[in-house]
Amino acid sequence: MDPHLLTTFVTVARHGSFSAAAAELGYTQSAISQQIAALEADLGLALLSRRPVEPTPAGRRLLEHAGPLLLRLRAARADVLRAAAVPRHRLRLAATPLAVNPVLALRLARARAEQPRLEVTLHTCGREEVGAMVAEGEADLGLADGIAAPSDPLRLPDAGPMTAAGVTEEELVVALDAGHPLAGRAALRLADLVDARWLQTPLCPLARLRDLMGDGFPVALDYQGDDVHTVVNLVAAGHGLTLLPASALPACGTAADRPVALGVPLAAPRLVHRVELLHGALPAGPAADLARALSG
Incomplete structure (x- = not known):
């Protein structure tokens, strides 16, 4: 054909x-x-x-x-x-919106400090596009995130032969508004939230939660964007719950003049927010050095 x-x-x-x-x-x-x-x-x-x-x-x-x-x-x-290819100092990094967490942002900063000539362009996109960009050579490295059991690999779309390795795992929290009846809990179980009103967002697809728990998780609002700040604002205003890595929620103090989103630790099932580094064959050079730096 x-x-x-x-x-x-x-x-x-x-x-x-x-x-x-x-x-x-x-x-x-x-x-x-x-x-x-x-x-x-x-x-x-x-x-x-x-x-x-x-x-x-x-x-x-x-x-x-x-x-x-x-x-x-x-x-x-x-x-x-x-x-x-001849090693280049100008690299492109493709990442899903929640992949560049504080730990990886710091590792990237250290890599740039150690390689003064290194120039990095960061492109955010969906998980499928990250894999495709790396596979097709449009990005030198990729960072993809998702919900997984501890130490379990992400279920990434097949985009051809490439290496995928976990680089960070972080606690997941149930993000809800400060006035929610469950906001004062020390921890929450997902099984107790199947009938709650949820925010549908690509950052936390409800299909993934239904895979884990079965039916439930009714949609209160369907947000098709991937801006983390928007998701936090929607949660804070009471439009629904979602799961986020703990670092995605801003530090919350008192805020009488605006709604606030809180994060309650997820007690069960044991799940984490996992980030994986994706790349093809990397000859010695800046791209390989950056991959090692991001891997910690």
């Missing part, structure tokens, strides 16, 4: 338009049509209906495979180029 034809198919399916795909890929609309026809002839199946332009059942099944296949091809290319 020709990867160029597969890329064209994915692009047409994403846009629902031959002309839009042609504009993105730099082909004529006729050339796009010919490429789709060639792919359909290779498989002996219709992959796209024409009016409207949308995947057929066979096309939908192919789309399930196409993304991972194309990613692995890009990852293979990046891995070969990375192995032969």
